Each structure stands twice: as structure tokens, then as C-alpha cells.
Amino acid sequence: MSTTRSNTEFVPEAQEVVEEFSRRLLELEAAQRSGGEDPEALNAAFRAIHSLKGLAGLFAAGPIATLSHSLENALDGLRLGRVALTPATLDVLFEAVETFAALLAAFEHGDAGPEIEPLLARVAGLLGAPEPERATTELPGIDDSILGVLTEYEEHRLRENVRLGRSLFRVHASFDLLAIDVGIEGLKGKLKEFGEVITYLPSADASAEDRIDLDILLGSNAELALVAEALAAEGVSVHPLVRDTGTAPRPRTAATPASEPTRTGGVIVEAIEPGDELDVGAPEVSLRSLSRTVRVDLARLDHLMNLIGELGIVHATIGGSAEGLRRRGAAPDLARQLSGELRTMSRQIALLQQAILDVRMVPLGQVFDKLARVVRKLGRDAGKEIRLNITGEETELDKLIVEELSDPLMHMIRNCIDHGIESRSERLAAGKAAAGRIDLRAFQRGSRVVIEVEDDGRGMDLRQIRDSALRRGLLSEDDLREMTPQQVIELVFMPGFTTRATPGALSGRGVGMDVVKTNISRLSGLIDVNTAVGRGTVFSITLPVTLAIIQALVVQTAGQTFCIPLNSVIESLMVSPSDIRTVEGAEVITLHGKTLPLCHLARLFELRTGTRATLARNYVIVVGLAQHRIGLVVDDLLGQHDVVIKSLGAALRQVPGIAGATELGGGRTVLLIDVAALVEEAVGRDGTLASVEASHGP
């Protein structure tokens, strides 16, 4: 029962709708905080809840349907100005977002889910509250023939526009019947720059059979002349709705009430399309879904990816046969043609692979929206006012990575709010703005994506970090004395580290940054910290764009071939034995003025190394995990390959240092090295890397 096919469709679709709703609420809150209003966001929120209600009804998700029904009423009240948009109202709406999430999770697992009665009561309370002072503004001089055809919502918007002191314009436009969709959309975009489109009224005096004339009511702060000039190119005429003479304006072309579209229950269908308003010449209503998207399980994409991997192997095998043919010298023309075709095939396979990877990509905005809610809630709980600036939410990453990112980012945001941002009084005393600022940025850098979380808080106090590490017995005083400031800062990533004497409600349990580091490492990501006392802290996470298929460096050591994920390779270089020095028994080289500890892959894996002594040079592959760097020593570099990672299965998954397997041409199975595990190991064995660097670093 719990996972019927329909359920698996319902939950993700409903989640998307709830996310959309939440996004709109954030827009509304931003508008409300700046003292303005955003009728468009409100309408979108209303529509989202309306579709959620429909969905929930369809899938018999009782509590979700009940809650969305009651929210729909409340939002309609907001739209019509019957309910005031206050922070308290928004609280109730945001609580609904959380409740929906819980209900959906419960629905998916077939659980009972949270009690919704208290929330329902609060939502109902919104409607029961005394109506705010509605815009009872007189609408002088507006013809009844116009007022008569306006819906309650449109009339409310009209009054609001008058109340806000905007001028009302009537924009007369004429469209070709066949191109009306495009025309209207274009005009709507233009008009929005000047104000709010209140309604579209069909005009009676259509000039020709194949044209439709519309009167658009526009509320705007701009001058008539300005609007008229800007719209001149659109072939429309702009008139004031109310004449200055004070005599009743007579809109030349008011629609007859007979043409009023039939609406049910105040529900507005998607954007107000002319098709809804006009029954003359309107295209036939189609039942085809407007959405052009399909939902696909990630497992299916993985399957496709595997198939392409297979195809690649078949390709390589054919290539081998073609090569054999060529060497035998039989039918040289055919052999040449074959290898040409094979090259084309290989290009097509690469394109196919890329196309499937693209399907896996989702914008980071999905996570950022959730974080915006977290900031709002945590900021309120901590009694701190916080402005969250999000940029780069359109940056795309593999869906799996985006999912895995939510927890680490949430921890980091918690830390910013709890440890970074000071209290209001501290901030004012330090000459900062009362509201704390958190910047969440994402951008692409080469084949990687960088996510930065920056706060303008108090920054990290090195002395405090040292004291805490000492108090918790994580390091000795001698260890600490030898550390560089950067190394001290990196202590925050150690398990069990916290500067709090007692765990706080938000963070301070000493699990946060440790978890962040582990999760980021698991995604083959790097994390860096930059901090300035009194000015704030920047955490930056660098991630590969995808994990499904990776670029790997193919290396050879002791006669065995391995792949190293290129996204954890920082650089590779050739070294001769004379470059290698020993520090307390550990081999190191100096690279860019820093000491880099070396690990021989053959020794780590205890491979038989008969030929090693004869090698005049070795290759060092500098790999990084979170803030650590080590050099892996191998015998030879064989090149780069795009590889599809295959699991080794439960039995071999736990072998430390091996992340998986992949196929190279000729059906050869090659092991993929788990850089994270090897670095961890190196850190454990050589004492801490930090101390090596500290005593011999620059």
C-alpha cells in the first residue's frame, strides 16, 4: 500500500508544489518587510495551494487535501484584502509548509503523520480575525459598465491601486487572432515594467473578423506620456481611465456583462489568458497537460548510464578488432573506413553520455529555498535578525549531490547563526548593521561548482579555538604551539570540537562541522575556511558536477592499474629520488613552498614491487580531501578516461582505500581508489598531517 505507483508520482509532484509555495512565501515576506506588496507572488502561492488541493484529492491524501483547502480559503482572503499580510500570518503559512513536508513523508511511508487540527485552527483564525481596513476608496468616475464586469479580486486590486495613488490607464490593443498568445505575453511583459495589470477586458468594437481588441486596465506610477511612448512600438494606444475633467469617464469600449467569463468559486485559472475571457474565437480548450516534463527515477538514469558504458566497451572491442584487421593488412580500405566510422561512433557515444548527465542536473535553488526557510526559523529562534542573500541558485549539479548537500549546508548555516552572527546589541556596538547578513553563493569554476557561505559576524577567535581544543583534550599544548593560524582554524572540523561550554539549542554539540566535512568528502569535495575576527567567516565548498560518471586518472604501480578520480587530484608531477626528503621517517617533498607528505600506493596496498628499485623517477599525484593534501607515489601515468563507477558490492565495499571498480577497454576491470580513505589513513599513520606541516612548513 505504501509504495504504489501512484504514490511514487504523487509525493515528488506534491513536494515540488510545496516548494513553489514556500518560494512564493519568501517573496511575499521580502515584499512585506520592505513595506510593499507582491500580488503576483500571492497569486502564485494561491495557485500552488490550489493545485496541491487538486493533487491531494486525486490521490486521496486526506489531511493534505483538508489543509490545502483551508489554506486556499485563507490565501483567497489575502488576495482579496480580507486578511492582512502580517508576520504572524506568514508564520502560519510557513508552518503549513513544514506540516506539508511532514504529511508527505508520512504519506509516503504509510504513517499517520502529524496532527493537523491545531494548524487548521490557526489557519481558520486568519480568516476569523477582524478584517483589515480594506481599501474602501471611492472609485470616482469609473464607469459602472467596467466595475460591473470585474471580479471581486480585480475590483480589490483596482481599489488597492487607487489607494496607492497610482494612475489608472486603459491600454487598447488589437491582436491578430492567430498570434494572440504571443502578442499578449509580450505586451504583458512590457506592461509589468510600469505597474500592475488589473484585468483584460474584451472590446466590443473589433475592427475585423480575424482580430481581437482588448482593453487592458493598468495601474501605474508612471506618467501617461511615458507609458504611451514606451508602448508605442507595440501598436497600442494608452488612455487615462479616469478623465481629469471630473465628469464620468465613458470607457468607449466597455464589455457587455454578457461576455463576462464564468468563473467558479473565485478561482482564477493560471495566468489570466484571453482564452478564458473570450468565448468568441477562443481556441478550443484542450485537455492536454500544459507541462512538458516527465518525472524519471534516478535508478533508470543510472541504468541508461550503465548501458552507455557497455556500449563504450563494445566500441572499444570493435576498435581492437579493427586494429587487428589493419595489422593483418587485409582489405586496407575497409579497415580505414571502419576506423573512421568508429571515431564517429565514439563521438556520438560521448554526446549521448553528456545528454544523460544533463538530465541528472538540477539547479541548486532546490536546496537554497529550503535553507531560506531554515534561516528564517533559526534566526527567529535565536532572536537575531538575519538577511539571507542568495546568488547563483541556477547553478546546476547532479541531483544526488544536491540531495547530499542539504545537511552539510544546513549545519553551516546553523553555525553562522549560532556562532557567527552576533546579537543585535553586540552588532550595534561594533558599528555594524543591526541585521546580520549571510550570503549563499554558488558558481561554476571549470568543471567544478563552488558554494560559499559567508557571514558578516564575529569571525573565529583563534585563542578561543585553541583553548577549546585543549580543554576537550583533542590536542596537547605542544601540538597547538606548533600550529599555524590556518591549522588552528581547521581544528573546527575535528570530531568532538566545539567552542561552546554547554550545548546550545542550535548547534554547539560538537557534531556540526565534523559532519559537514565527512559529507563533503564523501562527495569528493573540498572545504576551505577563511575568517577575519570581527568581520566574518567564509566557508567555501568545491564540488564535482557529477558523480555518476567521472574523469579518472589511470595510473600504474607495481604492474597493477588503478583509477584515481580526477576531481580529487590537484596536480601530478614527476619527481626524482633526490627530490624526496625524510622527516621523522616519513617521506616528503617540497611543493609550492609547502611540505607535502608522500604515500607509496604500492606500499599502502602491499603490492609486490619487484621493479621499483630500478625506477629513476616516480610520479607524485597530489590529492586532497577537505583541507588535507598528500602525494600518492605511483610508477606511471597512463592517461585520463571518463569512467562509469560500478559498485563492488557489500562484500568489498568496506575494503579501505577502494571506492569501486570500472571498466577500461578490453573488458578489463580496474579498481577506483578512494582518495578520501587514503588521506584519512595517511593522517592517522603519520600522526597528524597538520603537525608535519607545522614543524617543517614555510
Next chain:
Amino acid sequence: MARDTDDLWQSFARTGEQLASEEDYEHGYSREVRQDLRRCLAFHCGDELYGLSITELAEITKPLSTTPVPRTAEFVIGVGNIRGSVLPVIDLARRLRLPPRPITPASRVLVVRHAGELHGLVVDAVRDVVSIPPEAFEPPPGALAGARAGFIAALARHGGEILILLDLAVLLAPQDFVRADVGGRRA
């Protein structure tokens, strides 16, 4: 003639099949066809005859090329690749702590499905598929000493031989695959 019939009887008895008797011809086929026979693959490893339920078996192949995996127990030969699926391949004799066996033309890899994943077991030779009635099974003898006792799920008597049925859950226990002395990890 009589000898031939005997052989037929014997061979049917061994596979668990039954022949119609004179009585059946007289009274019609009233005897119930047994539905509870367990079909097992019998194979050789060392000097003994082992068995695995055919429901656990995905396929049987000739020895395939494998890539050694560092830091694994001795019995792990490496990873192999069957039509795009990577699977661990183990040496059954070593796993059962028997003396190592050479790979011969008769050697086969039994590809078994356990816990949703494929594993390869290298054995000396495959004999045949046998059907065994439930009453022919015995629990592993508790008194049977030796390192191998844990791997035995049951014993089955079959045509005068004893078939040792293996317990895949023990045989393929993931914790045994990693070599015990792999150190270096942070405690």
C-alpha cells in the same frame, strides 16, 4: 533387461523422480506428485561433494579474468566482470580452509545471488542438478568439529552419498572479505 531397469530405477531414485508402477496402471495415477523436492546443484570442491540450492544460483561460467583487490582476505581472488556487472570472485576451497586447488579445464565459477548481489565461487567441477526430498536433509551435526562446520547449512543424503549444503550467509559474510590486519585507519 532386468539390469537396465535397475539402472533406470536407480537413476530416477537419485534425481528424486518416480516412475509409474503396475499399481498405477491398475488404479490410475493416484499417487501425488511431490511438490516439495528441493533442487540443488551438486559440485566438487576438494574431495567432497557440495550442494547449493538452485534458487541461489544465477549462472555457471568458465573461470573468468579477475582483477586482484588489495587488502582482502586470501580467499578473495579479485573482482570479475560478467556482462557489465562487477562481482567479487572467491576461491571456495580456500574459503573452506581446504588445501588450494589448481584451476583445471573442469573448473567452473558458480555465480550466486546473495543479498541481492552477485558473487562468483570457483569450484573444481560441477556434477549435476539433483532433487532432494525434505526428509533427506539433516541439520549439520553439532559434534562435527573443524573449521568448516560454520559454513554448513545442512547435510543431504542422496543416492548413498552425502551432499554438504553450504550456507551462503556465512560463506559470503562481508566482514570476512577485508583482511583482518589492514591497519592504518584512525581509531
